[in-house]
Amino acid sequence: NAGVTQTPKFRILKIGQSMTLQCTQDMNHNYMYWYRQDPGMGLKLIYYSVGAGITDKGEVPNGYNVSRSTTEDFPLRLELAAPSQTSVYFCASRNQGGGNTIYFGEGSWLTVV
Amino acid sequence: DQQVKQNSPSLSVQEGRISILNCDYTNSMFDYFLWYKKYPAEGPTFLISISSIKDKNEDGRFTVFLNKSAKHLSLHIVPSQPGDSAVYFCAAVSGTYKYIFGTGTRLKVLA
Numbered sequence A: 001n002a003g004v005t006q007t008p009k010f011r012i013l014k015i016g017q018s019m020t021l022q023c024t025q026d027m028n029h030n031y032m033y034w035y036r037q038d039p040g041m042g043l044k045l046i047y048y049s050v051g052a053g054i055t056d057k058g059e060v061p062n063g064y065n066v067s068r069s070t071t072e073d074f075p076l077r078l079e080l081a082a083p084s085q086t087s088v089y090f091c092a093s094r095n096q097g098g099g100n101t102i103y104f105g106e107g108s109w110l111t112v113v
Numbered sequence B: 001d002q003q004v005k006q007n008s009p010s011l012s013v014q015e016g017r018i019s020i021l022n023c024d025y026t027n028s029m030f031d032y033f034l035w036y037k038k039y040p041a042e043g044p045t046f047l048i049s050i051s052s053i054k055d056k057n058e059d060g061r062f063t064v065f066l067n068k069s070a071k072h073l074s075l076h077i078v079p080s081q082p083g084d085s086a087v088y089f090c091a092a093v094s095g096t097y098k099y100i101f102g103t104g105t106r107l108k109v110l111a
Helices: none
Strands: A004-007 A010-013 A019-025 A031-037 A043-051 A054-057 A064-066 A076-078 A087-094 A108-112 B010-014 B019-025 B032-038 B045-051 B056-059 B062-067 B072-077 B086-094 B098-101 B105-110
Touching (some): A019 A087, A019 A108, B032 B062, B045 B062, B045 B072
Parallel strands (some): B010 B105
Antiparallel strands (some): A004 A019, A031 A043, A087 A108, B056 B062
């Protein structure tokens, strides 16, 4: 049972570099989400998608971009990385008709120096 | 504006005793609530949920209580076990995508 898979698990970026966090789910879920968690804080929604080709901003979208070309994949792109983007990133998904439970990946630890 | 609050950042409980984790919310439009458990270096995992039309939901050692008039929910773990030591997040749902998470409570169950 793979569920929601995120890569990479750890990454160090230099200020101004760009990178993509990969997320894939094998549960055929319509909804996918990207959250970030800063120390001592709850999870903040960055972007979400209700299906292939449809994405929308969450609470903290600045500095990020997403795409949803397939049901399975929902990559998160960081352009011009800044120290404020040092965080733990979680991808999540849920089924439209399967209740309100969302399932998380294991997280990606990103440090921008 | 913190719509979902977990005012206790940490809690220590003896093994075998009851653990009570609390969560308060401000938005009366929330219609579903969930509790997630998170171990270090892992993603949050779903624990238990409750609809706003109910006031209690039970699953084994875990019970969630919802008091809508007080805008308060709590998670009871009885009996507590050392493996329950983790960070617990409550989340409130409004609509199809809006999940608002609390800041978490770190539970430590002492053997």
